[in-house]
Amino acid sequence: MYMKRILLFLVVTGLFSACGQRQLVETELPGPVPDDSISFTPPQNLILLIGDGMGIAQITAGMYMNGNKLNLERCRYTGLHIPCSTDNLVTDSAAGATAFACGIKTYNGAIGVDPSQKPVPNIVEQVSAMGMPTGLVVTSTITHATPAAFYAHQPHRDMYEAIAADLAKSDIDFFVGGGTVDFVGRQDGRDLIGEMRNNGFFLTDSATVSFDKVEIPFDKKFGYFSSPNSPVKVSEGRNYLPLATKKAIQYLKHNGDKKGFFLMVEGSQIDWGGHANDSDYIVSEMLDFDKAVGAALDFAEKDGNTLVIITADHETGGYSILAGSRMGKIRPGFTTDSHTASLVPVFAYGPGQELFAGVYENTAIYHKMVRVLNLNNKVQP
Numbered sequence: 346m347y348m349k350r351i352l353l354f355l356v357v358t359g360l361f362s363a364c365g366q367r368q369l370v371e372t373e374l375p376g377p378v379p380d381d382s383i384s385f386t387p388p389q390n391l392i393l394l395i396g397d398g399m400g401i402a403q404i405t406a407g408m409y410m411n412g413n414k415l416n417l418e419r420c421r422y423t424g425l426h427i428p429c430s431t432d433n434l435v436t437d438s439a440a441g442a443t444a445f446a447c448g449i450k451t452y453n454g455a456i457g458v459d460p461s462q463k464p465v466p467n468i469v470e471q472v473s474a475m476g477m478p479t480g481l482v483v484t485s486t487i488t489h490a491t492p493a494a495f496y497a498h499q500p501h502r503d504m505y506e507a508i509a510a511d512l513a514k515s516d517i518d519f520f521v522g523g524g525t526v527d528f529v530g531r532q533d534g535r536d537l538i539g540e541m542r543n544n545g546f547f548l549t550d551s552a553t554v555s556f557d558k559v560e561i562p563f564d565k566k567f568g569y570f571s572s573p574n575s576p577v578k579v580s581e582g583r584n585y586l587p588l589a590t591k592k593a594i595q596y597l598k599h600n601g602d603k604k605g606f607f608l609m610v611e612g613s614q615i616d617w618g619g620h621a622n623d624s625d626y627i628v629s630e631m632l633d634f635d636k637a638v639g640a641a642l643d644f645a646e647k648d649g650n651t652l653v654i655i656t657a658d659h660e661t662g663g664y665s666i667l668a669g670s671r672m673g674k675i676r677p678g679f680t681t682d683s684h685t686a687s688l689v690p691v692f693a694y695g696p697g698q699e700l701f702a703g704v705y706e707n708t709a710i711y712h713k714m715v716r717v718l719n720l721n722n723k724v725q726p
């Protein structure tokens with residue numbers, strides 16, 4: 346029955362997103378190559394890397410500050426997505442991530458719910474129902490908007506304790522991120538750490554052991570809190586993102602050897618550098634994220650059975666690279682300390698990569714992932 350509901354949901358949300366597009370995007374944009382004209386062997390594994398707030402200028406600055414190269418360039422297919430939400434041309438991270446995770450446009454602030462605040466199934470729930478292990482690795486708190494949309498259903502992104510409770514009962518098998526504070530000392534008195542341990546999790550944190558020293562037990566669910574609150578900047582000593590991406594892949598590959606796996610990695614603080622109008626912050630976070638991209642691409646190249654998708658939810662800062670910049674030195678400009686509505690780049694590598702060329706709504710990322718993993722056809726009556 347659950348599978349039938351998923352199938353119905355996929356059809357309904359497809360129609361819904363088309364309506365959302367009509368309301369907000371008045372100009373007809375050139376469409377992507379129709380998906381059904383492209384044939385490929387579906388990959389087993391899918392790795393989605395989200396550079397929060399990572400627009401074209403953030404990528405360009407990272408490249409020019411890194412000897413004119415990035416791992417991102419190893420992708421052979423690129424596209425652009427239209428990031429608007431239902432209530433604003435300028436999306437926030439919650440509506441943006443819900444578009445990727447659930448395939449629907451919704452209002453800014455919504456976590457895995459539609460405009461009427463009804464929960465909508467997400468890709469983690471769908472692939473978990475197929476027996477695939479799932480993971481999240483982020484440099485924000487694990488309850489922050491982007492990761493939350495992949496396991497939680499709450500009307501507003503600020504409901505951190507409710508979001509943490511959703512993680513405790515979710516299908517996530519592996520996570521690394523900050524935010525112990527939402528799991529202990531809660532207003533409702535629940536000890537989520539204890540509940541998760543009883544539910545098969547091995548949990549530890551940065552106060553106990555640094556990430557590079559953790560022995561990850563492959564036969565249990567795994568969670569690592571990289572900070573009690575938000576993790577620090579990479580420039581202030583945070584160093585786990587590339588390694589955690591590598592370890593997540595090892596763990597998920599081991600546990601998903603037959604059925605495949607799904608991993609979402611977020612470079613959360615590229616966005617925070619944009620909000621702060623701090624070009625050095627943007628570039629250092631961009632390059633840290635690009636190392637995680639490199640780890641994912643190294644695996645995908647060897648494995649041959651993995652699709653890697655790299656994108657952002659929106660651009661932040663109206664960041665630009667002004668005259669007077671040169672290789673190794675950026676003269677930055679900013680037009681806002683908030684997000685912008687610019688189209689957002691998408692990069693893909695691996696089986697199904699061709700689907701990601703073109704210009705399409707952010708919700709199409711979800712529908713393309715569903716097509717790539719052949720989820721519609723794997724759904725049993």
Ligand SMILES: [Zn+2]
Pocket residue numbers: 397398437438439441616658659
């Ligand atoms: Zn964002």
